[in-house]
Amino acid sequence: MSSEFTHAYWIGGSPCAGKSTIAQRLAAQYSLHLYQCDTEFEHHLRQSTAEASPTIHHLHQLSCDELWLRPVTEQLNTEIAYHAERFELILADLCRLPTEPVLVEGAELMPTAVFPLLTRTNQAIWLVPTADFQRHHYAQRPWIHEVLRECSQPAQAFENWMQRDIAYANWVQQETTVRNLNCLIVDGSHSIEENCQRVAESLQLPD
Numbered sequence: 001m002s003s004e005f006t007h008a009y010w011i012g013g014s015p016c017a018g019k020s021t022i023a024q025r026l027a028a029q030y031s032l033h034l035y036q037c038d039t040e041f042e043h044h045l046r047q048s049t050a051e052a053s054p055t056i057h058h059l060h061q062l063s064c065d066e067l068w069l070r071p072v073t074e075q076l077n078t079e080i081a082y083h084a085e086r087f088e089l090i091l092a093d094l095c096r097l098p099t100e101p102v103l104v105e106g107a108e109l110m111p112t113a114v115f116p117l118l119t120r121t122n123q124a125i126w127l128v129p130t131a132d133f134q135r136h137h138y139a140q141r142p143w144i145h146e147v148l149r150e151c152s153q154p155a156q157a158f159e160n161w162m163q164r165d166i167a168y169a170n171w172v173q174q175e176t177t178v179r180n181l182n183c184l185i186v187d188g189s190h191s192i193e194e195n196c197q198r199v200a201e202s203l204q205l206p207d
Contacts, residue, residue, distance in 0.1 A: 005117045008094065008102050009203050012109030013127035014169035016134045017186045022127070022196050023105035029196075030205045033097065037090055037106025044089045053089075055081040064150035068157035075164040076171070083108040101206075107168075111175035125182040125202045127195075128169040133188050135162055 009032070011023050020036060027034035048056040055078055059067065068075075086108040094104065114124050129137070138144060138161075148154040176183040182202045186195065 004095070005123075006119050007099055008104055008117070008123065009205070010109050010114050010118075010124035011103065011105040011127065011199065011203075012111070012114060012124065012172070013107065013183075014129060014134070014172055015107055015165050016137050017127035017129040017169075017184075018192055018195055019105050019107075019127050021192055022199050023103055025192075025196050026200055026203075026205065027103045030101075030103075030200070032101045032103040032205075035090075035094065035097070035102055035104045037086065037104070037108045040090070040093060044086060047089060048085070053085040056085050064147065064157065065152050068148075068151055068160050069153060070160070072160055072163045072167060075160065076167045079164060079168055080110065080171070083110050084113065087113045111172060111179055111181055115179050115181065121181055122202060122204045125184060125199055126172050126176050127184045127186055127199070128173050130185065130187040131162075131166045131169075133186055134165060134169070136188075138162065138165075 011019050013019055020038065023034060023036060026032065045056065045060065047053075048060075050057040059078060059082060087110065090104070090106070090108060094102065109124075109126075111126060118124055144158070145154075148157050151157040173183055173185075175181075184195065184198060184202070190198070
């Protein structure tokens with residue numbers, strides 16, 4: 001299957017690392033078709049069924065408390081299963097696109113899923129924020145508080161959310177390490193412009 005995606009570049013990683021902004025800038029700069037997993041969320045949700053996508057279907061039936069007050073380990077495990085189901089829908093979308101250079105971006109692009117599709121390691125990179133960077137920038141997102149407003153314990157729900165994403169970031173970093181894949185740690189010491197350049201160099205994007 002890797003031969004089907006020789007034209008694809010992949011930017012995965014954990015939330016709040018700047019993936020979306022970097023992907024948008026690089027796609028414009030290098031004239032790449034941009035596929036962002038977040039923008040296809042509603043489309044995939046309508047496609048999912050309890051039979052074909054049990055984790056997606058189940059999670060979207062949960063209340064705020066049922067979702068965010070679960071043990072963090074359980075949240076991490078279901079997040080990985082959720083991303084695996086989304087990835088199958090993402091691949092189906094990509095197969096329907098014209099065969100032209102495409103930049104694919106999203107947290108759903110797990111190293112375990114993308115690795116078998118690579119013909120060279122410089123096709124992909126994963127961005128993960130440090131815990132401090134994640135907490136600082138997540139707290140500034142207005143929609144976070146809209147989500148947590150429905151929880152009976154919003155402070156605990158937010159803490160669980162952060163711990164889940166920290167655990168996911170650590171998992172992603174470990175999986176890239178064992179596969180000798182490129183991983184960029186985002187800690188705020190570089191500007192978004194500098195991180196764009198670092199990602200472009202890692203992916204060896206054509207001028």
